[in-house]
Amino acid sequence: MSGSPILRLLLAVPGLALLILFFLLPLGAVAWQALAGDAIQRVFAQGDLLAALGNSLLLGLEAGLASVVLGVAVALHLARLPPGRRALLQVVIALPLTFSGLIVAYGFILLLGRAGFATLLLAELGADPAAIAAFLYDRPGLVLAYSYFLTPRVILTLLPVFANFDHRQTEAAESMGASRLRALIDILAPQVAPTVLASFALVTAVAFGAYGTALALVGTQINILPLRLYSLIADAGADFPLAAALSVLLLAVCSFLMAVAEIAAARSEADHHVRT
Amino acid sequence: MSVVVDSLAFRYPAAGAGLDGVSLDVVPGEFCAVIGPSGCGKSTLLKLIAGFLSPAAGQIRIAGTDMTGVPTRLRNLGIVFQNYALFPHMTALENVAYPLKLRGVGRAERLRRAGQALERTRLSGLADRHPRQLSGGQQQRVALARALVFAPGALLLDEPLSALDAAHRAAMRDEIRAVQREHGIATLHVTHDQEEALSIADKVAVMRDGALLQLASPQELYDRPADRFVAGFVGHANLFDGTVRGPDLVETAIGPLACATGGQPAGTSVTLLARPEAVRTDPPDDAVNRFAGTLVRDRFLGSLRRYDLAVPGGTILGETLSRADIRSVQIPPECLRILPA
Numbered sequence: 270m271s272g273s274p275i276l277r278l279l280l281a282v283p284g285l286a287l288l289i290l291f292f293l294l295p296l297g298a299v300a301w302q303a304l305a306g307d308a309i310q311r312v313f314a315q316g317d318l319l320a321a322l323g324n325s326l327l328l329g330l331e332a333g334l335a336s337v338v339l340g341v342a343v344a345l346h347l348a349r350l351p352p353g354r355r356a357l358l359q360v361v362i363a364l365p366l367t368f369s370g371l372i373v374a375y376g377f378i379l380l381l382g383r384a385g386f387a388t389l390l391l392a393e394l395g396a397d398p399a400a401i402a403a404f405l406y407d408r409p410g411l412v413l414a415y416s417y418f419l420t421p422r423v424i425l426t427l428l429p430v431f432a433n434f435d436h437r438q439t440e441a442a443e444s445m446g447a448s449r450l451r452a453l454i455d456i457l458a459p460q461v462a463p464t465v466l467a468s469f470a471l472v473t474a475v476a477f478g479a480y481g482t483a484l485a486l487v488g489t490q491i492n493i494l495p496l497r498l499y500s501l502i503a504d505a506g507a508d509f510p511l512a513a514a515l516s517v518l519l520l521a522v523c524s525f526l527m528a529v530a531e532i533a534a535a536r537s538e539a540d541h542h543v544r545t
Numbered sequence: 546m547s548v549v550v551d552s553l554a555f556r557y558p559a560a561g562a563g564l565d566g567v568s569l570d571v572v573p574g575e576f577c578a579v580i581g582p583s584g585c586g587k588s589t590l591l592k593l594i595a596g597f598l599s600p601a602a603g604q605i606r607i608a609g610t611d612m613t614g615v616p617t618r619l620r621n622l623g624i625v626f627q628n629y630a631l632f633p634h635m636t637a638l639e640n641v642a643y644p645l646k647l648r649g650v651g652r653a654e655r656l657r658r659a660g661q662a663l664e665r666t667r668l669s670g671l672a673d674r675h676p677r678q679l680s681g682g683q684q685q686r687v688a689l690a691r692a693l694v695f696a697p698g699a700l701l702l703d704e705p706l707s708a709l710d711a712a713h714r715a716a717m718r719d720e721i722r723a724v725q726r727e728h729g730i731a732t733l734h735v736t737h738d739q740e741e742a743l744s745i746a747d748k749v750a751v752m753r754d755g756a757l758l759q760l761a762s763p764q765e766l767y768d769r770p771a772d773r774f775v776a777g778f779v780g781h782a783n784l785f786d787g788t789v790r791g792p793d794l795v796e797t798a799i800g801p802l803a804c805a806t807g808g809q810p811a812g813t814s815v816t817l818l819a820r821p822e823a824v825r826t827d828p829p830d831d832a833v834n835r836f837a838g839t840l841v842r843d844r845f846l847g848s849l850r851r852y853d854l855a856v857p858g859g860t861i862l863g864e865t866l867s868r869a870d871i872r873s874v875q876i877p878p879e880c881l882r883i884l885p886a
Contacts, residue, residue, distance in 0.1 A: 441630040443617045444595060445644035445695065455643070459634045 299513045308514035317492060322518065325477055325494040328408055329526075332415035333473030337465060339416060340423025347424070348431035355432070363425060365418045370481030377414050377486065381405040406487050414482050419472040426468045430461050463533045470530035474523045494519055546608035546621075546698035547572045548594065548731050553603035555589055564589050565755045566603070571699070574729040576722065578746035580739050580778070586755040587735045591703055594733065596620050608698050623692030623730075627704040629684045631676040637663060637687045638672040644695040662690040666724065682713045689721065693728055700725065702734040706741060718745050739779050743767070751775050773816045773884050781851070783819040783862050783876075786886060788812060793878070799858040803833045804881035814886035821851065823880035824863035826871050834881075836861060837873040 303309060312318050343362070347355050365373070380387045383402040392398045404410055434457060442452035480495035489496050494515060501512040549570040556563035564586045571577040579587045592598045594605055596617035605612040607620060631640050641662050645655035663669050666686040676684055685705060692700060705721070706714045722745050725732050736742055742749050743763040750760045751774075759771040770776035773784050787797035789809045795802050795817055802817060809815065828835050838856035854861045854874055863874055 435628070435630065437626050437628060437630040438632055440595075440597060440617070441624065441626060442632075442643070442647075444620075444622055444624040445691075446618045446621075446647040448618060451647070456632055 299516050302510050302513035303517040306510045308510035309517075311511055312514045312518065318497060318515070321492045321494045321497045322522075324408070324492050326522070328411055328415075328493055329473045329477030331408070331412045332419060332476035333469050335412055335416040336419035336423050336472050336476075337469045339420045340427060340468070341465060343420070344424045344427040344431050347428055348434070355428075359425070359428070362421045364421075366421050366425075368418065370418070370479065371485050373414055373418055374482045374485030377405060377410065377417075381410070406490070408491065410486060411483055411491070414486060415476045415479060418482075419476060422472055422475075423468045426471070427461070427464060430464045434460065463536045467530040467533035470526045470533065474526035474530070477526070478519055478523050546731060547606075548699045548733060549604075549606040550590070550594065551604045551606070553590070553593060553605065554601045555593055555598060556601055557589075562586065562589075563755050564593070564600075567752070567755075567757045568603075569750050569757060569760050571731040571733055573731050574726075576725055576732045576734065576745060576747045577750060578734045578736060578742035578748075579750045579752060580736055580742045581752035582778070583737060584754075585752040587737075587752050588703065589755075590752070591701055591733065591735045595622060595624055595701055621695075621698045622701055623695070623697035623699070624701045625685075625688045625692050625703065625705045627707060629676075629688040629705075629708075631684055631687055631691075633676050636673050636675055637668060637679065637683075640676070640687055641691045641694050644691065648695060659690075659694060662694040663687070665727070666690045666720070681709050682717060685709065685717055686720070689724060693724065693730070696728075697730070700728075700730050700732040702732065702736075704736055705734075706736070706738070714741070721745070743779065749779075751778060753778075767820075769882070770818065770884065773818070773886075776816075776818045776884060781821050781862060781864075783817075783821065783824070784884075785817040785819075785859070786814070787817055788814055795883075797858075799836060799856050799861070802876065802881060803878045804883065805878065807883060809883070816884040816886050818882040818884055819861075819876045819880055821862045821864040822849075823877060824861060824865075825875045825877065826863065826865050826867055827869070827873060828875035832875045833878060834876040835873060836875075840871050 347358060350358070368376075379385055381401055382388060382405060383398055385401075385405075388396075388398050388401045391401060405413070438456050439449075439452040442456050443449065447455065478495055480499055483491065483493060483496055484499065489500055498512055498515045498519065501508050501515065547570060551568050553567045554564055562584055567586070567590060569577065579590060581587050589598065593600050594607075594612075596612065596615065600613075607622070612620060632643065635643065638656060638659050642655045642659035645658060650658070660669065660672060663672050663686075666689055668683060668686050668690065671679060671683060676687070679687065685708075688705070702721070706717055709717060718741060734742070734746065743766070746763060748760060748762050749766050751758045751766065751771075753774055759766060759775050761769075761771075766775065766779050770779060776782045777784060785795075785797040785799065785802065787795040787802065789806050789811050790796045790801065791811055793803055793806050795804060795806060795815060797817065804817065806815075836854070836856040838854040838861070840852055841855045841860070842853035844851045849864050849866060850868065851862070851864050852871060854863060854871060861874055861876070863871075865871070
């Protein structure tokens with residue numbers, strides 16, 4: 270679009286104002302609060318906060334890994350379907366993305382809680398309802414619930430790459446003497462690895478920072494960073510500097526993961542452009 | 546090693562297309578081209594030989610061994626795909642070395658042998674490039690080197706030249722033939738380009754609707770086609786439908802044509818074939834099979850001139866070196882060939 274530089278500047282003002290007011294200023298305030306006092310030192314002095322960081326990382330990695338393993342399998346299957354059926358299934362798969370974390374948590378409670386539908390069915394078969402509920406209301410349950418809405422993300426990011434892969438390459442490898450598995454490992458895997466890694470980093474970051482589902486499912490009984498942060502703000506004894514320090518920590522980990530994802534995605538992009 | 550295809554049949558579940566009792570054989574060192582219009586089954590034939598599809602009936606023997614139930618990877622075939630199917634994440638050298646890696650050849654040795662293979666296809670300077678950094682012709686050569694580096698029993702070429710422009714295609718054609726001769730390998734080359742097939746092959750199989758119509762040397766295919774489809778598909782042709790009227794006379798839409806009818810009884814429906822280069826321009830007035838008409842199309846192609854002469858009842862396609870005006874032509878009786886109608 271052409272026009273005078275002043276007009277263009279004016280058009281940018283609302284967006285810029287929003288960015289400053291609701292992103293840069295709060296972020297600056299949080300960073301300032303975290304770094305000004307001794308909040309950061311207090312985080313590292315408190316063993317249970319460090320444990321929360323560790324638990325969150327573990328939860329993120331577990332949920333990320335589960336979603337990627339599941340997502341890769343489903344995406345591989347979808348890529349082989351005729352386009353019409355693939356499109357239909359894609360809609361179904363994308364559906365969980367639109368659910369709020371609270372609804373997902375509630376759904377899992379209805380299914381696997383102490384009086385859940387599946388729990389009662391399993392109890393008929395002799396399983397202990399308390400054990401199932403204990404599973405749901407702890408980290409394994411969170412991994413399950415997170416995977417529920419992270420797997421579709423993985424599928425939708427991987428599908429185009431898998432669907433566009435030229436299978437004559439694996440046919441060629443087979444004609445040269447490779448088994449089907451060997452062809453997939455040698456030929457397909459290296460070409461899709463960057464996208465899979467990017468997708469893993471992305472969902473791990475989401476799982477690391479997610480708190481709605483966790484709060485609804487396990488309350489504050491589990492020691493993970495987002496819930497600790499929540500307690501520091503919501504509970505009676507609010508400690509804003511400490512909350513700010515945790516926020517910065519959370520932000521740093523997520524930024525690092527997103528950077529990994531971006532770098533991996535850029536690499537796969539470069540690989541794809543070049544193919545003739 | 547030889548490739549023998551014996552009464553091979555295949556049917557695609559959805560479409561009616563497939564393959565019906567196709568038999569052919571390619572001996573070591575021989576170059577066999579398979580041509581036909583799209584959907585004729587030539588690619589299906591290649592996929593069956595490669596093992597990407599399983600035949601409904603019939604047998605494929607490679608080096609005398611029945612290949613029924615043998616997976617692609619154990620057939621020991623070098624295949625060049627239409628789009629080359631190079632591995633984009635490997636360099637040219639790594640691409641060529643890959644079949645050797647699968648065979649457990651050590652790294653140093655396989656890179657040395659891959660390097661030699663690239664040298665033979667004049668690509669040594671480009672060994673470290675990725676496929677994306679190579680031109681179509683160069684990718685083609687990498688694919689060819691990769692298909693031959695492990696000394697396969699036979700070579701299958703699936704329209705390998707169709708992605709190249711005309712100028713490169715002719716050059717690559719000669720190159721493929723030279724490399725194939727050097728290796729003395731049985732080669733099956735699938736193409737829709739009849740000119741390519743005639744120029745490169747020892748023998749040519751013409752297919753249509755899943756059936757093999759004729760398997761013959763290029764010269765025989767051109768001079769003595771089995772039927773009017775082959776005659777029309779291979780090279781340019783005048784085809785006149787007609788009825789035998791008497792000894793050595795056939796009645797056609799453009800008039801009676803004198804030719805050897807080979808003792809066919811009067812009343813038999815036949816097709817007459819005359820190649821355009823056999824048609825003579827401006828014959829004497831008393832010549833047999835002489836037709837006067839008007840020039841409706843005239844194409845100057847450099848080394849020759851191809852024209853359509855409209856005559857009462859039809860058109861005659863001719864080729865000549867003459868640049869003079871054309872008012873009449875003669876189809877010499879000895880140049881007319883009778884085909885089943």
